[in-house]
Amino acid sequence: MTRALFLIAAVWFAAGFTQVQAGDASAGQTKYENACAQCHGASGRGAGSFPSLxxxxxxxxxxxxxxxxxxxxxxxxxxxxxxxxxDLSDDDIANLSAYISTEFQ
Incomplete structure (x- = not known):
């Protein structure tokens, strides 16, 4: 019984961790447009001293x-x-990472 509970908890934790790491690209887009685009550009190409993403x-x-x-x-x-x-949360970072890595390829 204890082993089964441990296995269920491990799977539940791993699934939750993966989901947080995957991020929400739509939420990342909103965050990017409000906080990042001013320097990195709407297309993530950067300009001047602001690097391309x-x-x-x-x-x-x-x-x-x-x-x-x-x-x-x-x-x-x-x-x-x-x-x-x-002030970025772990979720903010995951969302921005999802958006940047898919949108600017």
């Missing part, structure tokens, strides 16, 4: 946004991105 996979975007959120220095635009990412 074209061809970035979800894992890259997720990792980078988490680094910025934690205030970790990851490049010359950290000073601009850290304040922008500071």
């Amino acid at each position: 074209q061809d970035k996979d979800a894992d890259f975007v997720t990792k980078r946004l988490r680094q910025y959120r934690e205030g970790e220095r990851v490049g010359s635009n950290t000073g601009l991105m850290a304040p922008a990412a500071r």
Whole structure:
């Protein structure tokens, strides 16, 4: 009985974790349009010192946004991105990653 409950809990947790990681591209689009497009552009191509988001996979975007959120220095635009990412939730990051990785390929 204990083993069955453990297995059910493990499957439930794994399913929930995967869903959060997958993100909602539609919600990500809304967040992107309101918070990211001003610098990275509506098409994610960037301009000037703002880098392109074209061809970035979800894992890259997720990792980078988490680094910025934690205030970790990851490049010359950290000073601009850290304040922008500071209030992003894990769901926001998953949603943005889903949108960017599918829309800008």
